[in-house]
Amino acid sequence: MKLTVQVKLLPTPVQAAALEETLHACNQAATWVSSVAFEKDVKRNFALREHTYMAVKDRWGLGAQAAQHVIKKTCDAYRTLKANLKAGNLGRPTSKRYRRATEKPVAFRLVGAQPYDDRMLSWQYAERTVSIWTLSGRMKGVVFTAAPEHVARLALCRRGESDLLSRDGMWFLTATCEVPEAELNTSVVEFLGVDLGIVNIATTSDGQIMAGRRLNRGRLREGVLRQKLQKKNTPSAKRRLKKRRRKEARRARDINHKIAKHVVAEAERTGRGIALEDLTGIRARVRLRKPQRATHSSWAFAQLGAFIAYKARRAGVPVVFVDPAYTSQQCCACGHIDKVNRASQALFICRNCGVVAHADRNASHNIAARGAAVWTAGRESRVPATP
Structure with missing residues (x-):
């Protein structure tokens, strides 16, 4: 079975700046690829690559692997949108939400997750560091932190791609692990x-x-505080709202x-x-x-x-x-x-x-x-x- 393990990166200011520049470029490129896919109605990976691959490399300076992942990420986004439309998760075709999702291309946030494969990212579990590709070149010795059991799971079970993402000024890597399942107990009666x-x-x-009850009381307190801060609408209130939002x-x-x-x-x-x-x-x-x-x-x-x-x-x-x-x-x-x-x-x-x-x-x-x-x-x- 597949499980995801998230580790927190602890980059230096120089490393953080390089990661931010890379992530912004990848998502800007993905938004442009999405507009091409929407305009030409080409949503398949290999077909879309013919229209966008060289432009993504030349315009944003991405490497070959990064450019391919940007195009694949865009195709996956349209595939997910199609599945949600088919399942009715965005309402009826006549609804405002449905039209808003289908009448314009998919856009990506500047800090949206970017996939990395083993050619772009390598793990050093003993040293708790990673070597990662950026626009400024290969960056080695980026420190990460995680629980010991998570590091052991990564070392034994990690498979496929990992996602780089930024959240509230912090950096994370999310890796997919293939964890063996226990044999199903088929003799249960109760x-x-x-x-x-x-x-x-x-x-x-x-x-x-x-x-x-305790959780609901806490949720009620958070809701009252959120209303007060929204009503106050000062810079400090906005900073506090942003800090407490998750x-x-x-x-x-x-x-x-x-x-x-x-x-x-x-x-x-x-x-x-x-x-x-x-x-x-x-x-x-x-x-x-x-x-x-x-x-x-x-x-x-x-x-x-x-x-x-x-x-x-x-x-x-x-x-x-x-x-x-x-x-x-x-x-x-x-x-x-x-x-x-x-x-x-x-x-x-x-x-x-x-x-x-x-x-x-x-x-x-x-x-x-x-x-x-x-x-x-x-x-x-x-x-x-x-x-």
Whole structure:
């Protein structure tokens, strides 16, 4: 399986200036290549290379490998745009967002990521340095820092290209690693159900509740502070906004990693699989009052599900996604479904058998049962036995 490892570069001022010049030139060239691709309606790599390769080398002084990566990056951007349009992620063809994406060429930020292959970038893991191509020539001895386990993973599993990117004045390299997967445990019978929510981020069928109240209070404080700074609109307020803009996302990502690690470890320890709700498109399906929209849209359900899925693959734990319909209205004891069973956000009372339970725990038991049913149905043979 593929994982990405990000390391932080610690360049000297001279090295940082060379990296910045190179990154700006590559992205300016990519924007020009994108305009040619849009004008001539040529979005394939080799065909676009005939129109732009020599111009990119001569005009921006890029090397052969860098010029090819600029053209390939542009083609990949148009391929991604086409996939998003086909999937409906940018709305209907008549929508303003759809037209804005299709009526002009793709543009690249000056500090957008630039891919580097092994001809342009080499790693010295023992010295914690890299040798990297720039417009000023090959730059050796650029120091990087990373956790020891990440350096070991890079040394053993790194494959293919690495991306150079700049963020808030800091420099990073993101490398792709081919990590071996553990053998999938196909003998599981039971599943650990995980109910995802906002008040309680994750609730397992074992009864464990990962509450999100502290995170939601922090998010509320950040929102109030952001409004005050935006209203003030002074240079110092803008600097403070820029400094804090990724704080909430980093906190949410860290919590998602911790929850995913705990859930996978518990499933692996008990020899069970993991059952999750398929929440694809939930934001488009659910109608909410205006005060609830920001809270509902700010939590990364897809990110948490993706973290659980990839950590489970590394551990050999099977993961199934089930239909989330009525999991919060169905009684896990008798199966009765009724909207009034959900007495409140935290309380579930079955109108048929009288079971009283925590609402999220009840839903997690339903998810676990559906996961076991999906797993069993998938393993059953549909081919009739030969006489």
